[in-house]
Amino acid sequence: MTGKERREQLLDIGRTLFAARGLDGTSVEEIAAAAGVSKPVVYEHFGGKEGLYAVVVDREFEKLLALVAEALTSAIHYRRKLESAALALLEYIEENPDGFRILVRDSHGGTGTGSYASLLSEIAGEVEHLMAQELDRHEYDDKFAPMYAQMLVGMVALTGQWWLDVRKPRREEVAAHVVNLAWNGLSGLEPKPTLDPRRRRKEMERMEKRAEKRAEKERRAEERAQRRNPPEM
Numbered sequence: 303m304t305g306k307e308r309r310e311q312l313l314d315i316g317r318t319l320f321a322a323r324g325l326d327g328t329s330v331e332e333i334a335a336a337a338g339v340s341k342p343v344v345y346e347h348f349g350g351k352e353g354l355y356a357v358v359v360d361r362e363f364e365k366l367l368a369l370v371a372e373a374l375t376s377a378i379h380y381r382r383k384l385e386s387a388a389l390a391l392l393e394y395i396e397e398n399p400d401g402f403r404i405l406v407r408d409s410h411g412g413t414g415t416g417s418y419a420s421l422l423s424e425i426a427g428e429v430e431h432l433m434a435q436e437l438d439r440h441e442y443d444d445k446f447a448p449m450y451a452q453m454l455v456g457m458v459a460l461t462g463q464w465w466l467d468v469r470k471p472r473r474e475e476v477a478a479h480v481v482n483l484a485w486n487g488l489s490g491l492e493p494k495p496t497l498d499p500r501r502r503r504k505e506m507e508r509m510e511k512r513a514e515k516r517a518e519k520e521r522r523a524e525e526r527a528q529r530r531n532p533p534e535m
Contacts, residue, residue: 309347311337313361316354321400324407325355362401363421366394370425380436384454384481387429391462392473399466406463422459426451454484 303311315336319328330351334341348354373386395402405418426448433454434447461480465473 305347308337308339308343312344312347312354313358316351317358317362317400317404320355320358320407321403325351358401359404362398362405365398365401366391366405367421367424369394371428374428374432380432381481381485383432384484385477387425388458388461388477388480389473391458392465392477395462395466396469396473402462402466406466418459422455426455429454457484 312333316328316333319332319336328351330341330344333351333354334344337343344351344354348357369390370387373390374383377383377386405421407418430447430451433450434444437444437447437450458480461476465476
């Protein structure tokens, strides 16, 4: 076995053991025994279990981030972007359960490597500019885009953690339900949400009046257009 092949073998074994037991629950002896080598071989390649763990976490971090980033940029329509990103996360979970378990466990304090929290922050950054565009389109204040990005990413991420163990329904159905909630909620956003029922009722009344004014304006514009260009008989 070449040095590169041995390194990949140790990474595969480490991923499995770390997913099951975590960093603190895994020893160099166990890693070496599973690989059929002596402990010095593990130290030679990674300097210890912490070094091995750091490489495993970084690989999974970059793999998942790349999948979600590609999903967000490959689609054009906003809803399709959400669908693709949600499905990308669920596909990663289904195909890399050990890697996802390691990310969810969070990085060990001494490794300095990317954690699940920082991964979600990276993804939220990718989503933020999309949220700003969507808020602008609805004529809402886009200064809240970072907050809404965190909400969306958090909803998908927590659903993914839940689905990691239950695995039902199938991933496409889960993604469809997540986007159903996110998209239909977004389409009915209140410009100034509040927990005060009276303020919320007043805001809804203002929204209805603005909608009526827009409808009246559009109706008048259509009438003017028809007068300028009457239909041919």
